[in-house]
Amino acid sequence: MSRESYQVPTGNSxxxxxxxxxxxxxxxxxxxxxxxxxICGDCAVRVPLEKGAPIRCxxxxxxxxxxxxxxxxxxxxxR
Amino acid sequence: xxRRRVVIPxxxxxxxxxxxxxxxxxxxxxxxxxxxRHYPGEDNSWNINKFRNGFRVQFHKNDPLEASFSLIxxxxxxxxxxxxxxxxxxxxxxxxTVFIENNTSVIQDEVLSHRLGLIPFKGGREGxxxxxxxxxxxxxxxxxxxxxxxxxxxxxxxxxRLQVKCTHNEDAAEGERDPRKLxxxxxxxxxxxxxxxxxxxxxxxxxxxxIVPVNPDILIAKMRPEQEIDLSMHMYKGVGSDHAKFSxxxxxxxxxxxxxxxxxxxLGVDAEKFAKCFPKGVIGLRKVTRQExxxxxxxxxxxxxxxxxxVEDPMKDTVSRECLRHDEFNKKVKLGRxxxxxxxxxxxxxxxESDAIFLESVAHLKAKCKTFEQQVINxxx
Numbered sequence: 001m002s003r004e005s006y007q008v009p010t011g012n013s014x015x016x017x018x019x020x021x022x023x024x025x026x027x028x029x030x031x032x033x034x035x036x037x038x039i040c041g042d043c044a045v046r047v048p049l050e051k052g053a054p055i056r057c058x059x060x061x062x063x064x065x066x067x068x069x070x071x072x073x074x075x076x077x078x079r
Numbered sequence: 080x081x082r083r084r085v086v087i088p089x090x091x092x093x094x095x096x097x098x099x100x101x102x103x104x105x106x107x108x109x110x111x112x113x114x115x116r117h118y119p120g121e122d123n124s125w126n127i128n129k130f131r132n133g134f135r136v137q138f139h140k141n142d143p144l145e146a147s148f149s150l151i152x153x154x155x156x157x158x159x160x161x162x163x164x165x166x167x168x169x170x171x172x173x174x175x176t177v178f179i180e181n182n183t184s185v186i187q188d189e190v191l192s193h194r195l196g197l198i199p200f201k202g203g204r205e206g207x208x209x210x211x212x213x214x215x216x217x218x219x220x221x222x223x224x225x226x227x228x229x230x231x232x233x234x235x236x237x238x239x240r241l242q243v244k245c246t247h248n249e250d251a252a253e254g255e256r257d258p259r260k261l262x263x264x265x266x267x268x269x270x271x272x273x274x275x276x277x278x279x280x281x282x283x284x285x286x287x288x289x290i291v292p293v294n295p296d297i298l299i300a301k302m303r304p305e306q307e308i309d310l311s312m313h314m315y316k317g318v319g320s321d322h323a324k325f326s327x328x329x330x331x332x333x334x335x336x337x338x339x340x341x342x343x344x345x346l347g348v349d350a351e352k353f354a355k356c357f358p359k360g361v362i363g364l365r366k367v368t369r370q371e372x373x374x375x376x377x378x379x380x381x382x383x384x385x386x387x388x389x390v391e392d393p394m395k396d397t398v399s400r401e402c403l404r405h406d407e408f409n410k411k412v413k414l415g416r417x418x419x420x421x422x423x424x425x426x427x428x429x430x431x432e433s434d435a436i437f438l439e440s441v442a443h444l445k446a447k448c449k450t451f452e453q454q455v456i457n458x459x460x
Contacts (some may be wrong), residue, residue: 078196
């Protein structure tokens, strides 16, 4: 569910995501964390998406979805 | 050994040395020559009494946000030091860190933070200038769970908050197109920033002394319904050499007093044309008097009652050199600038009174000299 528990899926190719000596961590699907929320680019509704689901808004069918803003505080320098 | 000949320059010569010449296509005599050993037999060493007798300050304008004054009889190096200190060394309070909880407006976090930093603030003078101290980041201080270090106190950090959410205005008239009437908080202004007093700050910054933006109508962002800005800010003291937002002045500049010298009389229609070559009020028109017309060799003979051009207020001149483009004035007028007359213009951003900025720059230069003096003493020891 939350952003923090999301892991980048890695392929089996040794040149991408790890070498033979240090194989990349295997992606373990977590059923509770597999749903991510996105914002529909057309109707601005929050769209829940399962892993592998087609990228599409359930309300209006738009194919452009935006990532949600982080819930954490972000610090900036006023410069 | 023969005694050295002591030369005392004439008034005319002193005026020539003190004037930068402005010709149609170039300037001349730009270098100051009032230092020892430049003119044989003259003692041009710097002397405190000579400086005291020759130095004058004239105020032309003294408003809280804008001051204009002349420093007369001072060297360019010192005048420039004051200007640079005013721009880069006088401390002011400005927003330095922005903690953004939420920002769904179209303006990006980085840009929003930058815009917030540039907003000038004002507050109680005692609190700003004596109670508030520098914030110095100490290494290895504990940080809270948000990564904010533990060395913030009421005397070095000022907390501000900006929490606005754009909503529909139910009372808006039918067919209303103006977003400011159609929605609440469609525009976020500097006045929406609220000051959160911490500790002793309530004593120094309350009522009329509260920390508020100098210009409440500065537009920070524009929003549409459901968009939201929720952030808090830390203000610190800083100097303009670090970032321009800390500079107490919008502009601090000087110019030299223009000098217009009419060498030969300019009369009649020419005089009117001559006056038009300058901004209003620089050149006046007077009638040639009987005495002037009677004087042989004055150039006014037989011109009694005609108009002649006289210099009224060279300070208003912009030194456009327009008069040098006309052949009839070319030989009759000499343009220049007074080398030791600095017309300062100081425009405050609002945290300091404009004249206080200059006084503070004098104090700063004095302090710098004291430090330097000690260094020189250490050097020769």
